[in-house]
Amino acid sequence: MHRISFILYKRFSDIAVHRVVIPKVAIIGSGPAGFYAAQQLIKLNNEVVIDIYERLPVPFGLVRYGVAPDHPEVKNVINTFTKTAKHSRVNFIGNVKLGKDVSLSTLKEAYHAVILAYGADKDKEFGIPGENKPNVISARRFVGWYNGLPEDNTLLPNLNCEHVVVLGQGNVAVDVARILLTPVDILKKTDITQYALEALAQSRVKSVHLIGRRGPLQVAFTIKEFREMLRLPQVCTSFKTDQMAGVKEIIPKLVRPRKRLTELMVDAALKQNKGNADKMFYPLFLRSPVSILGSGDVTGVRLSVNTLEGSDFEKQTAVTTEKYEDLHCGMVLRSIGYQSTKADPDIPFDLKACKALPAPGIYSAGWLCTGPVGVILTTMSNAFEAGILVAKHIADKSIDVSQPKPGLDYVKQQLLQKGIQTVSFSDWERIDGVEIKRGKEVGKPREKITNVNEMLQIASQHR
Ligand SMILES: Cc1cc2nc3c(=O)[nH]c(=O)nc-3n(C[C@H](O)[C@H](O)[C@H](O)COP(=O)(O)OP(=O)(O)OC[C@H]3O[C@@H](n4cnc5c(N)ncnc54)[C@H](O)[C@@H]3O)c2cc1C
Numbered sequence: 001m002h003r004i005s006f007i008l009y010k011r012f013s014d015i016a017v018h019r020v021v022i023p024k025v026a027i028i029g030s031g032p033a034g035f036y037a038a039q040q041l042i043k044l045n046n047e048v049v050i051d052i053y054e055r056l057p058v059p060f061g062l063v064r065y066g067v068a069p070d071h072p073e074v075k076n077v078i079n080t081f082t083k084t085a086k087h088s089r090v091n092f093i094g095n096v097k098l099g100k101d102v103s104l105s106t107l108k109e110a111y112h113a114v115i116l117a118y119g120a121d122k123d124k125e126f127g128i129p130g131e132n133k134p135n136v137i138s139a140r141r142f143v144g145w146y147n148g149l150p151e152d153n154t155l156l157p158n159l160n161c162e163h164v165v166v167l168g169q170g171n172v173a174v175d176v177a178r179i180l181l182t183p184v185d186i187l188k189k190t191d192i193t194q195y196a197l198e199a200l201a202q203s204r205v206k207s208v209h210l211i212g213r214r215g216p217l218q219v220a221f222t223i224k225e226f227r228e229m230l231r232l233p234q235v236c237t238s239f240k241t242d243q244m245a246g247v248k249e250i251i252p253k254l255v256r257p258r259k260r261l262t263e264l265m266v267d268a269a270l271k272q273n274k275g276n277a278d279k280m281f282y283p284l285f286l287r288s289p290v291s292i293l294g295s296g297d298v299t300g301v302r303l304s305v306n307t308l309e310g311s312d313f314e315k316q317t318a319v320t321t322e323k324y325e326d327l328h329c330g331m332v333l334r335s336i337g338y339q340s341t342k343a344d345p346d347i348p349f350d351l352k353a354c355k356a357l358p359a360p361g362i363y364s365a366g367w368l369c370t371g372p373v374g375v376i377l378t379t380m381s382n383a384f385e386a387g388i389l390v391a392k393h394i395a396d397k398s399i400d401v402s403q404p405k406p407g408l409d410y411v412k413q414q415l416l417q418k419g420i421q422t423v424s425f426s427d428w429e430r431i432d433g434v435e436i437k438r439g440k441e442v443g444k445p446r447e448k449i450t451n452v453n454e455m456l457q458i459a460s461q462h463r
Contacts, residue, residue: 020047021401021402021403021404022047022048022049022404023045023047023048023049023112023113023394023399023401024048024049024050024051024110024111024112024405024407024408025041025048025049025050025051025111025112025113025114025115025390026050026051026052026053026107026110026111026113026114026115026411027050027051027052027053027114027115027117028052028053028098028107028114028115028116028117028118028343029052029053029054029061029116029117029118029119029366029368030052030053030054030059030060030061030081030092030094031060031061031062031063031117031119031366031367031379032061032062032063032077032081032366032376032379032380032383033061033117033119033365033366033367033368033369033379033382033383033386034052034054034061034115034117034365034366034383035052035059035060035080035081035084035085035383036365036366036379036380036383036384036387037115037117037365037366037383037384037386037387037390038050038052038084038090038387039080039084039384039387040383040384040386040387040388040391041387041390041391042084042087042089042090043387044387044388044391045391045394045395047089048089048391048394049089049090049091049407050089050090050091051090051091051093051111051407051408051411052085052090052091052092052093053093053096053098053102054092054093054094054095054096055095055096055097055098055100055118056094056095056150056452056455057094057095057423057427057428057431057452057455057456057459058094058423058428058431058455059081059085059092059094059425059428060078060081061119062119063075063077063078063081063376064078064147064448065143065144065147065148065149066143066147066172067147068143068175068178068179069146069147069179069187069190069191069192070178070179070182070186070187070190070192072190072191072445074376077376085425086425091408091424091425092423092424092425092428093408093411093412093422093423093424094422094423094424094427094428094459095420095421095422095423095452095456096411096415096420096422097343098116098118098343098344099343099344099345101415101418101420102411102414102415103344103346104344104346104347104362105346106410106411106414107411108361108362109405109406109410110405110406110407110408110410110411111405111407112361112394112399112400112401112405113361113362113363113390113393113394113399114361114362114363115363115364115365115386115387115390116343116347116356116362116363116364116365116368116369117364117365117366117368117369117383117386118340118343118368119338119340119366119367119368119372120338120339120340120341120354120367120368120371120372121140121338121340121341122338122339122340122341123138123139123140123141123334123336123337123338123339124336124337124338124339125138125334126167126289126334126336128289128290128291128292129291129292130291130292130293130294130298131292131334133292133294133297133298134158134297134298135157135158135161135297135298135330135331135332136292136298136331136332136334137155137157137331137332137333137334138333138334138335139166139168139172139173139175139176139333139334139335140172140338141155142155142157142176142333143172143175143176145157145193145196146179146192146193146196146200147192147193147448148193148448148449148450149450150450150451150452150455153193153195153450153451156199157199157331158297158330158331159180159199159200159202159203159204159205159331160202160203160204160330161204161205161329161330161331162204162205162206162207162330163205163206163207163208163209163327163328163329163330163331164177164180164205164207164208164209164329164330164331164332164333165208165209165211165300165301165327165329165331165332165333166208166209166210166211166332166333166335167211167289167301167332167333167334167335167336168210168211168212168220168334168335168336168337169210169211169212169219169220169221169283170220170221170335170337171220171221171222171225172335173210173221173333173335174210174221174225174226174228174229175225176333176335177208177210177229177281178225178228178229178232179192179200180200180203180205180208181205181208181229181232181235181279181281182232183232183233183234184197184200184201186233187200188442188443188444189443189444190444190445191439191444191445191446191447191448192444193447193448193450194442194447195450205279205331206278206279206280207279207280207281207282208279208280208281208282209282209283209284209327209329210281210282210283210284211284211287211288211289211301211303211327212283212284212285212286212287213286213287213288213306213318214285214286214306214308214316214317214318215243215285215286215308215316216239216243216244216247216262216265216283216285217247217250217254217258217262217313217314217316218313218314218316219261219265219283219285222257222261223257223260223261223264226261226264226265226268227264229281230264230268232279232281234276234277234278234279235277235279235280235281236272236273236274236275236277236279236280236281237268237272237280237281237282237283238272238274238280238281238282239265239268239269239272239282239283240282240284240285241269243284243285243286244265244266244269247262247265247266247269248266250262250313251263251266253313254313258313258314265283284327286305286306286307286308286318287303287304287305287306287325288303288304288306288318288320289301289302289303289304290302290303290304290324292332293326297330298329298330298331298332299328299329299330300326300327300328300329301326301327301329301332302324302325302326303324303325303326303327304320304321304323304324305320305321305323305324305325306318306319306320306321307319307321337372338367338372339354339372340354340355340356340367340368340371340372341354347362348362353371354371355368355369355370355371356368356369361399361400363386363389363390364386365382365383365385365386365387366379366382366383367379369382369386370382421456421459421460423455423456423459424459427459427460428459430458430459430461431449431455431458431459432446434449434458435447435448435449
C-alpha cells in the first residue's frame with residue numbers, strides 16, 4: 001500500500017475502533033420527575049441524548065392535570081421544564097404509551113438506559129360496600145375532570161345535591177373541597193375547564209365534610225391549603241367542639257410546621273361563626289367509612305367512630321369502636337391516595353409497595369420510585385438523584401456505553417409501522433398557543449383542549 005494512503009487508512013481505522021459512542025437515555029413520563037431527571041443528567045453529562053416519552057400528546061403530568069386551577073403559581077415550574085425540553089440534546093415524544101405503543105424491551109434495545117418516571121395514575125380504594133355506586137368518585141378522577149384530563153372529560157359528577165363527603169384529609173382532599181366551595185366568579189378566571197365551570201355554576205352543594213380516621217394532630221393537609229379554606233368568601237369552617245377540646249394545651253409540645261397548623265386550626269375553631277356564610281366546610285376527625293348508604297343513588301356514608309392508640313402524636317393509630325354514625329350526603333369523593341402500576345410486563349416492580357425496582361440499565365424517579373407522596377419539591381430531589389445516578393453509572397461504565405444504540409430513530413420506525421402519530425415539543429407549543437388564545441377570548445389563562453384527537457389534529461397542522 002502507498003505510504004500516505006496507509007497512514008490515512010490507519011487513522012480512519014483508529015477512529016473507527018475508538019469511535020465516540022453517544023450515550024442515549026429514554027425517560028418515560030413528562031411530569032416533574034421526568035423533566036427534573038433530564039435536567040440533572042444533561043447538566044452532568046455533556047454528550048448524553050435524552051428522549052422523553054409521554055403517553056399524552058401534552059407534557060407536564062400532574063402539574064397540568066393535578067395541581068388545582070386556582071394555584072397558578074405552582075405551575076411556574078413549567079418554565080423550567082420548557083427550557084429542558086428545548087435543550088439541543090433533549091427530545092419530547094408525546095402520544096406514546098409504554099406498555100401499549102412501545103415496550104420496555106424495545107427501549108432497552110434502543111437506549112443505554114431507561115428512566116421510568118410515569119407516576120402513579122391509579123387510586124386506592126377502601127373496599128367497602130357501596131363504593132361503586134354512581135356519584136362515589138375518586139378524587140383523582142374528579143381532579144382529572146375539572147383539570148381537563150382527556151380520560152375524565154366525560155365524568156359528569158352529579159352536583160345536584162347539598163352535601164358532599166370527602167373521605168381523606170390530605171391536600172388533594174382539601175383541593176377538591178375548595179373547588180366545590182369556591183365561588184364560580186373566582187374559578188372562572190383560572191384555567192379550569194369550561195364544562196366544569198358550567199357544572200359548578202349549577203351546583204347545589206352547600207356543605208363539604210372532610211373525613212379523617214385520626215385526630216386534628218395528625219391531619220395530612222398543610223397550612224397553606226387550610227388557610228385558603230379559611231379565606232374562602234361566604235364559607236365557614238366549622239369543627240366539632242369536642243374534637244378540638246384539649247388540643248390547644250398540646251400545642252407547646254408540637255414542633256413546626258405541625259405547631260403552626262394546629263394553632264391555626266384551634267384559632268379557627270374558636271372563631272367559628274356561621275355569620276352570613278352560605279356554605280360550610282366541616283373537618284371531621286376520628287371517623288372511618290364503613291359503607292356507602294342508599295339503595296340506588298348515594299344517600300349517605302356510615303362511619304365508624306375511632307379512638308387513638310399510642311402516646312407519640314405523630315404515630316398514633318386509629319382504632320375503630322363499636323359506635324357508628326351516618327352522615328347524609330349525595331356525593332362521595334374518595335381521596336386516600338394514588339398508586340403506581342406495572343405499565344409493562346418487563347418492569348421490575350414491587351407489587352406490594354406498588355413501586356418500580358432498580359435493575360441494570362433501568363432506573364426510576366418520582367412517584368413511581370418513592371410512592372405517591374410529597375410535593376413537586378420532594379419529587380425534584382428524588383428525580384435529581386436519579387439523574388445523578390445515571391450520570392455516575394455512565395461515567396463509571398456501570399451502564400455499558402461501549403456500543404452505539406439506535407435511540408429514537410429505531411423507536412420511531414416501530415411507531416410509524418403501528419401508525420402512531422408522535423407529538424414533538426414544537427407540536428405541543430402549537431397546542432399551547434391554541435389553548436392560550438382560546439383562554440384569552442374568555443378571560444382565562446388558557447382553555448384546555450381535553451380531546452386527544454383534537455390535540456393531535458392541531459399538532460399536525462403546518463408540518
Ligand atoms: C391532585 C394533586 C394536586 C397536587 N398539587 C400540588 C401542588 O399544588 N403543589 C405541589 O408542589 N405538588 C402538588 N402535587 C404533587 C405533584 O403533582 C407530584 O409531586 C408530582 O407531579 C409527581 O411527579 P411525577 O413525575 O412522579 O408524576 P406525574 O406528574 O404523574 O407524571 C407522570 C407522567 O407520566 C405519564 N405516563 C403515565 N403512564 C405512562 C406510560 N405508560 N407511558 C408514558 N407516559 C406515561 C403521565 O401522563 C404523566 O405525564 C399534587 C398532586 C396531585 C395528585
